[in-house]
Amino acid sequence: MSGPILIVDDDAGMQTTLAAILEDEGYEVVIAADGIDALEKLTTIQPWLMLLDIGLPRMDGIALAAEMERRGLRAGIPIIVLTADGSVQQKAAKVGADGYVAKPFTLAQLLEQIDRVLASPND
Amino acid sequence: MPDLGILGLVARLADPGTRREAAQSLARHLGADDLIVFVPDPELDLLLPALGFVQTLPSARDWRSFLAACISAGRHTGRLPFPDAGDTAYASGVAVEKTVLVLVGQAPDVTVPVECVVLLPLIGAAFRNEQAARIASAQSAVARQAAAEAMSLAAALDAVRRELQQALRVRDEFLASISHDLRTPLATIRGLAQLGVRQAGRIGTPEGARLAERLAIVDVAAGKMNAMIGDLLDLTRLETGRPLEITRQSVDLVALVQAVAQDYRHEDSLHGIAIDCAVPELIGGWDADRLERVLTNVLGNAIKYSPDGGEILIRVRSVPDDATDHQWAEVTVQDRGLGIPAADLPHVFERFHRGRNVVGRIKGTGIGLAGARQIVEQHGGSISASSVEGAGTTLTLRLPISDQGTAI
Numbered sequence: 001m002s003g004p005i006l007i008v009d010d011d012a013g014m015q016t017t018l019a020a021i022l023e024d025e026g027y028e029v030v031i032a033a034d035g036i037d038a039l040e041k042l043t044t045i046q047p048w049l050m051l052l053d054i055g056l057p058r059m060d061g062i063a064l065a066a067e068m069e070r071r072g073l074r075a076g077i078p079i080i081v082l083t084a085d086g087s088v089q090q091k092a093a094k095v096g097a098d099g100y101v102a103k104p105f106t107l108a109q110l111l112e113q114i115d116r117v118l119a120s121p122n123d
Numbered sequence: 124m125p126d127l128g129i130l131g132l133v134a135r136l137a138d139p140g141t142r143r144e145a146a147q148s149l150a151r152h153l154g155a156d157d158l159i160v161f162v163p164d165p166e167l168d169l170l171l172p173a174l175g176f177v178q179t180l181p182s183a184r185d186w187r188s189f190l191a192a193c194i195s196a197g198r199h200t201g202r203l204p205f206p207d208a209g210d211t212a213y214a215s216g217v218a219v220e221k222t223v224l225v226l227v228g229q230a231p232d233v234t235v236p237v238e239c240v241v242l243l244p245l246i247g248a249a250f251r252n253e254q255a256a257r258i259a260s261a262q263s264a265v266a267r268q269a270a271a272e273a274m275s276l277a278a279a280l281d282a283v284r285r286e287l288q289q290a291l292r293v294r295d296e297f298l299a300s301i302s303h304d305l306r307t308p309l310a311t312i313r314g315l316a317q318l319g320v321r322q323a324g325r326i327g328t329p330e331g332a333r334l335a336e337r338l339a340i341v342d343v344a345a346g347k348m349n350a351m352i353g354d355l356l357d358l359t360r361l362e363t364g365r366p367l368e369i370t371r372q373s374v375d376l377v378a379l380v381q382a383v384a385q386d387y388r389h390e391d392s393l394h395g396i397a398i399d400c401a402v403p404e405l406i407g408g409w410d411a412d413r414l415e416r417v418l419t420n421v422l423g424n425a426i427k428y429s430p431d432g433g434e435i436l437i438r439v440r441s442v443p444d445d446a447t448d449h450q451w452a453e454v455t456v457q458d459r460g461l462g463i464p465a466a467d468l469p470h471v472f473e474r475f476h477r478g479r480n481v482v483g484r485i486k487g488t489g490i491g492l493a494g495a496r497q498i499v500e501q502h503g504g505s506i507s508a509s510s511v512e513g514a515g516t517t518l519t520l521r522l523p524i525s526d527q528g529t530a531i
Binding site: 013014020085104 | 346
């Protein structure tokens with residue numbers, strides 16, 4: 001896989017954690033703090049995967065996915081939803097995500113979701 | 124009331140003084156519970172012809188007919204206070220027509236169920252109309268008031284219900300929001316602890332190994348906090364009778380049991396935790412997080428309630444259903460601890476119920492197993508306990524495995 005993984009999360013602790021885990025796995029990461037920030041980053045980078053939090057300031061995860069769809073950016077970027085909401089599955093369905101992980105997650109759960117997206121044929 | 128027999132005509136009262144005498148005479152015979160049949164003026168036309176007849180009633184049969192006629196002809200009957208001598212309304216009625224007929228009767232075989240006093244006020248039309256208007260106005264006032272009270276009661280009840288629903292919603296929203304806010308830092312703690320375990324393990328020195336071990340404990344502790352948050356949320360759902368939103372995905376029960384046991388092995392060296400799996404894997408469509416909480420809870424109880432140690436044996440197997448060709452996934456957790464007194468055994472899955480042999484001795488809230496049962500039952504499974512006090516407890520949970528969910 002070429003390109004970085006885009007982490008979209010407003011929590012600084014979570015940004016550090018996800019970046020540390022993914023870098024330890026050998027992935028390159030780019031961090032965005034909310035939907036607006038993510039859209040800006042998407043003008044300059046082409047991530048092969050996006051880890052998306054739902055509750056975000058300015059533009060939340062669901063709105064970001066819809067906006068990416070509108071701008072034709074959605075195809076080719078699989079999304080894994082990460083949220084501490086009780087209804088992670090429903091949120092993932094709303095986004096049309098390729099996977100989801102409830103916070104707090106285990107390393108195994110997160111990496112398994114990423115591996116699954118890696119293994120599935122890219123759309 | 125003494126047995127008066129038929130007193131017949133007691134008095135024909137021409138003036139208040141005589142009436143007072145009659146009233147006092149009657150009052151001596153009447154108890155507070157005696158029914159007074161009061162026949163108001165609209166019936167007078169009907170009864171007037173009977174008045175002459177009354178004076179010559181010769182037999183019980185005639186009394187019965189007369190009283191039955193009074194009652195069944197739609198007369199106003201009911202409990203009324205015996206008119207007092209100073210009752211001016213009554214006295215003015217008397218003054219108008221000068222005559223009040225008081226009858227006291229109790230015939231030996233009268234089927235009218237109680238002793239009766241029949242007061243027949245013979246009064247003028249003006250007084251009758253005034254009385255009727257007063258009664259009608261009083262009745263409509265009473266009716267209006269009753270209707271108003273009923274409406275305000277219904278409105279008050281409705282308001283209370285709305286307030287209660289609002290309060291429950293506020294509480295649930297608060298809990299949902301606070302649990303979200305608690306889980307976010309927990310995700311950081313767990314994520315970095317787990318990464319730390321992995322990286323410290325790579326150092327390859329005894330110090331690195333010790334660090335890894337300690338970080339694993341941090342992770343387990345944070346995991347327990349997360350489970351408690353989940354329990355708290357589920358508990359409010361249980362309280363308000365709402366079902367849990369079960370998120371089914373493919374889960375290997377064997378791996379889950381091993382992971383939960385491993386978590387406890389990190390922090391508990393007093394008990395040997397042994398796992399006996401009849402199958403290498405046992406996959407079903409279950410809610411992984413909640414199932415992990417159930418196992419954490421059940422195994423946690425086994426450890427907590429065997430304070431003197433002893434082996435804890437977890438068995439995992441699949442058993443056929445007696446009635447269908449479905450299979451059940453069965454997990455039993457057996458400890459050699461304090462056990463549950465027979466009297467408490469039927470109640471261990473009730474909220475806040477705790478065994479009398481552990482109250483005040485071992486900390487607990489009595490919600491763990493209630494939550495476990497809720498989760499297992501919403502999967503279509505069952506949970507049961509068998510125990511011998513002083514010898515240990517075995518918890519058995521069964522989950523249907525025919526309904527295999529798939530992860531998205």
